[in-house]
Amino acid sequence: MKTRRLGTTDIEITPIGLGCMQFAGTRNVARWMIRPIDQESATQVVRAALDGGVDWFDTAEMYGNGNSEEALAAALKAAGIRPGQVTVATKWAPVGRTAASITRTIGDRLRHLGGFPVDLHQIHFPTGSLSGIPAQLKAMAALLKAGRIRSVGVSNFSARQLRLAHRVLAAEGVTLASNQVRINLLHRNVERDGVLATARELGVTLIAYSPLEGGLLTGRFHENPALARSAPVMRRFFGRRELSARGLARTRPLIGAMREIGTAYGVSISQVAVNWVINRYGDTVVAIPGASKPRQAAEAAATMEFSLTEAEIGKLNELSLI
Numbered sequence: 001m002k003t004r005r006l007g008t009t010d011i012e013i014t015p016i017g018l019g020c021m022q023f024a025g026t027r028n029v030a031r032w033m034i035r036p037i038d039q040e041s042a043t044q045v046v047r048a049a050l051d052g053g054v055d056w057f058d059t060a061e062m063y064g065n066g067n068s069e070e071a072l073a074a075a076l077k078a079a080g081i082r083p084g085q086v087t088v089a090t091k092w093a094p095v096g097r098t099a100a101s102i103t104r105t106i107g108d109r110l111r112h113l114g115g116f117p118v119d120l121h122q123i124h125f126p127t128g129s130l131s132g133i134p135a136q137l138k139a140m141a142a143l144l145k146a147g148r149i150r151s152v153g154v155s156n157f158s159a160r161q162l163r164l165a166h167r168v169l170a171a172e173g174v175t176l177a178s179n180q181v182r183i184n185l186l187h188r189n190v191e192r193d194g195v196l197a198t199a200r201e202l203g204v205t206l207i208a209y210s211p212l213e214g215g216l217l218t219g220r221f222h223e224n225p226a227l228a229r230s231a232p233v234m235r236r237f238f239g240r241r242e243l244s245a246r247g248l249a250r251t252r253p254l255i256g257a258m259r260e261i262g263t264a265y266g267v268s269i270s271q272v273a274v275n276w277v278i279n280r281y282g283d284t285v286v287a288i289p290g291a292s293k294p295r296q297a298a299e300a301a302a303t304m305e306f307s308l309t310e311a312e313i314g315k316l317n318e319l320s321l322i
């Protein structure tokens with residue numbers, strides 16, 4: 001599958017990147033979202049992604065306060081990857097901080113990344129900072145002009161916030177590369193809330209997080225509802241409606257159709273889920289599935305080897321409107 005341009009920057013990336021929240025370790029809040037894995041497992045996951053052709057990685061300060069960044073860098077080095085050979089995206093955590101902390105913490109990001117550059121630096125959330133969005137974007141623009149980061153992105157921004165971010169950066173002569181938001185077959189809000197249309201108009205790439213809805217769109221809970229009890233605590237809490245018997249009954253027809261389509265291609269339900277994300281919206285959207293096992297990363301990467309037809313995408317669209 002062809003690479004896609006990150007916004008209007010000169011950065012080309014594969015339609016699938018690897019989400020690295022799974023490398024957050026046990027040090028902070030991210031541990032309640034994931035099944036923490038050790039360095040050896042993280043190394044195998046990264047290697048499987050690379051072997052499958054994935055050429056970029058998404059991490060964040062919030063994923064273990066540097067743990068995920070360090071684990072990613074160590075895994076890339078173990079795989080013989082040198083800085084500049086892959087694209088690395090990370091994020092600044094805004095909660096309780098002023099925009100000045102963007103400048104203050106870039107050294108930490110680079111140190112944790114152990115020589116890998118910050119190709120994309122993102123504001124993790126539009127809320128929680130003690131400074132307004134314009135001040136945060138201006139600090140990002142200054143980092144870019146100082147050569148410390150290669151491009152600027154945001155995450156969880158609404159259409160209105162996206163427009164504001166774009167305008168503030170444009171005044172600084174900087175382009176807004178991306179907005180990282182939740183997009184999957186059960187979460188198609190971007191189609192209704194203006195985020196997709198605004199991103200297309202402004203030339204901003206949408207980076208789809210949780211493309212598997214945290215594992216729900218793999219069909220594993222439909223096959224074995226008891227598994228929900230062992231899901232990470234925050235996934236269980238936020239997904240309690242979807243994971244309930246009634247919720248699973250509602251999505252069973254969708255999972256059934258995904259299984260049927262997957263069987264025809266010789267791929268899994270999860271690969272159909274991710275393929276829908278990267279084909280439904282054309283080049284505007286790329287996806288960052290997370291993986292705690294090498295097999296999951298290999299499956300995610302292999303999603304780039306086939307394309308659902310318009311008819312299959314249409315069928316899944318209908319069944320996902322529940």
Ligand SMILES: NC(=O)c1ccc[n+]([C@@H]2O[C@H](COP(=O)([O-])OP(=O)(O)OC[C@H]3O[C@@H](n4cnc5c(N)ncnc54)[C@H](OP(=O)(O)O)[C@@H]3O)[C@@H](O)[C@H]2O)c1
Pocket residue numbers: 018019020021022034035058059124155156180181208209210211212213214215216218220268270288289290291292293295296297299300
């Ligand atoms: N910007 C933001 O606010 C934000 C928010 C959330 C996530 N993210 C980013 O997006 C990435 C992905 O999101 P996510 O981890 O929330 O959700 P996801 O990609 O929808 O789900 C990942 C989980 O699904 C399971 N899985 C993956 N491949 C599988 C396969 N082939 N078969 C069976 N199960 C499979 C694994 O669960 P187990 O580990 O339990 O096996 C894996 O940890 C994160 O790593 C992070 O980089 C960003």
